[in-house]
Amino acid sequence: MSFSSRIDVQFRIPYSYPVFLTDGLFSAPGISGNGENLSAAEYLKTQKNSVADLIVDEGVVAKVPDRLQAFKSFFEIEDALVLTGGEAIKEQPDIVDKLHQRWLGKELDRHKQVVIIGGGAVLDAAGFAASLFHRGMGHIRMPSTVLAQNDAGVGVKNGVNKFEQKNFVGCFKPPTAVINDYQLLSTLEDQDFYSGYAEAVKVALIRSPAFYSWLTHNSEALASKKPEQVKYLIALCAQLHLNQISQGGDPFEEGSARPLDFGHWLGHRLEVLTNHQLTHGEAVAIGIASDTALSVELGLLEAEHLNQVVSLLRGLKLPVFHELVSAACETPQSESFLKLYKGLEDFRQHLGGQLSIELLKGLGKGFAVNEIKPEQVLSAFRRVAGLC
Numbered sequence: 001m002s003f004s005s006r007i008d009v010q011f012r013i014p015y016s017y018p019v020f021l022t023d024g025l026f027s028a029p030g031i032s033g034n035g036e037n038l039s040a041a042e043y044l045k046t047q048k049n050s051v052a053d054l055i056v057d058e059g060v061v062a063k064v065p066d067r068l069q070a071f072k073s074f075f076e077i078e079d080a081l082v083l084t085g086g087e088a089i090k091e092q093p094d095i096v097d098k099l100h101q102r103w104l105g106k107e108l109d110r111h112k113q114v115v116i117i118g119g120g121a122v123l124d125a126a127g128f129a130a131s132l133f134h135r136g137m138g139h140i141r142m143p144s145t146v147l148a149q150n151d152a153g154v155g156v157k158n159g160v161n162k163f164e165q166k167n168f169v170g171c172f173k174p175p176t177a178v179i180n181d182y183q184l185l186s187t188l189e190d191q192d193f194y195s196g197y198a199e200a201v202k203v204a205l206i207r208s209p210a211f212y213s214w215l216t217h218n219s220e221a222l223a224s225k226k227p228e229q230v231k232y233l234i235a236l237c238a239q240l241h242l243n244q245i246s247q248g249g250d251p252f253e254e255g256s257a258r259p260l261d262f263g264h265w266l267g268h269r270l271e272v273l274t275n276h277q278l279t280h281g282e283a284v285a286i287g288i289a290s291d292t293a294l295s296v297e298l299g300l301l302e303a304e305h306l307n308q309v310v311s312l313l314r315g316l317k318l319p320v321f322h323e324l325v326s327a328a329c330e331t332p333q334s335e336s337f338l339k340l341y342k343g344l345e346d347f348r349q350h351l352g353g354q355l356s357i358e359l360l361k362g363l364g365k366g367f368a369v370n371e372i373k374p375e376q377v378l379s380a381f382r383r384v385a386g387l388c
């Protein structure tokens with residue numbers, strides 16, 4: 001073989017993992033299972049031998065300490081690690097090292113796996129650490145917020161924040177399995193509960209007129225957390241996200257299109273600028289209102305549609321506006337505007353210079369736009385301000 005030849009390498013790796021929707025997997029005093037959970041429990045039994053650690057979001061067990069014992073008994077792990085949940089965990093500079101040291105101490109290898117029970121932030125951070133450990137140890141996710149069950153916990157991404165940017169360091173690594181246990185949601189604060197609805201509105205707006213219409217007809221039941229409607233929302237929202245990932249043609253985001261990031265360029269920026277006073281879901285709701293207005297501004301959508309989206313978000317107890325957006329309604333050169341507009345520039349840089357922002361050309365129809373002028377963003381902010 002000569003040294004001027006070329007070797008072509010090509011292989012494909014098929015990925016598959018189950019996502020279980022269940023209600024009451026763990027039985028313990030104060031925690032009752034209701035029998036809907038057999039397939040998830042049976043599945044977990046098949047994984048038990050390889051499960052070597054348990055990472056739990058403190059929020060899940062703070063109000064119902066019996067849960068921690070139930071998790072430990074179920075997975076036969078004595079020394080579960082309880083982490084303070086929320087965005088701070090993704091900002092903690094040494095979180096990945098800490099977890100690696102723990103697993104080194106436990107002599108875990110890449111054929112072992114960890115179970116992570118928590119909100120999107122704990123899943124992102126601990127899933128990232130597991131994905132790097134020995135070049136990739138498996139992880140089973142048990143998402144414990146609405147948003148984690150219908151979006152963050154079911155997909156293929158992990159990561160942490162750095163340099164004031166969300167998910168600046170991360171990787172794509174599908175979980176071994178996802179178990180969505182509805183019962184875990186019973187202890188959520190209202191803010192964390194309703195936040196999850198934002199991702200449902202997002203995916204409905206870009207992909208499913210039928211789901212969008214269902215949301216508008218069921219907003220009152222959702223606002224009062226009726227289990228039947230909440231379960232349906234989580235199931236359909238998770239399904240739509242998974243359809244996009246598995247059938248959208250770009251599961252590991254090698255191209256520039258980011259349909260699932262509708263509403264996120266502003267959302268991510270607001271999260272950072274408010275020091276995470278706004279939850280991810282709340283910030284995304286404000287981003288959805290603004291990007292719907294931007295779609296109107298670009299002539300893609302009727303102005304009446306913006307009114308409808310704004311009233312749906314409000315009906316679902318989500319915010320549509322923020323003082324930082326109102327302060328930015330001055331000129332495209334003002335500091336307050338540029339602070340927010342940087343979100344769009346961060347997206348452009350993340351994508352390698354070519355902007356691709358998902359907007360709407362109908363309620364249920366996403367549309368990627370490659371050029372957006374600061375003046376158009378400003379007018380969109382003013383449009384939403386006019387409704388508030």
Ligand SMILES: NC(=O)c1ccc[n+]([C@@H]2O[C@H](COP(=O)([O-])OP(=O)(O)OC[C@H]3O[C@@H](n4cnc5c(N)ncnc54)[C@H](O)[C@@H]3O)[C@@H](O)[C@H]2O)c1
Pocket residue numbers: 057058059060061084085086087090118119120121122124144145146147148151152153155156157158159166184185186187188189192195196279280281
């Ligand atoms: N990887 C992805 O594809 C993806 C997708 C969407 C969002 N995300 C990320 O997910 C994060 C947001 O996740 P989130 O909305 O789940 O919020 P979160 O993880 O920040 O949790 C919010 C709060 O709820 C608490 N909590 C969690 N479960 C609880 C329970 N069962 N009972 C009581 N309290 C509980 C947590 O301790 C925390 O205080 C963001 O960092 C976002 O960037 C990731």
Ligand SMILES: [Zn+2]
Pocket residue numbers: 151199264280284
């Ligand atoms: Zn999101």
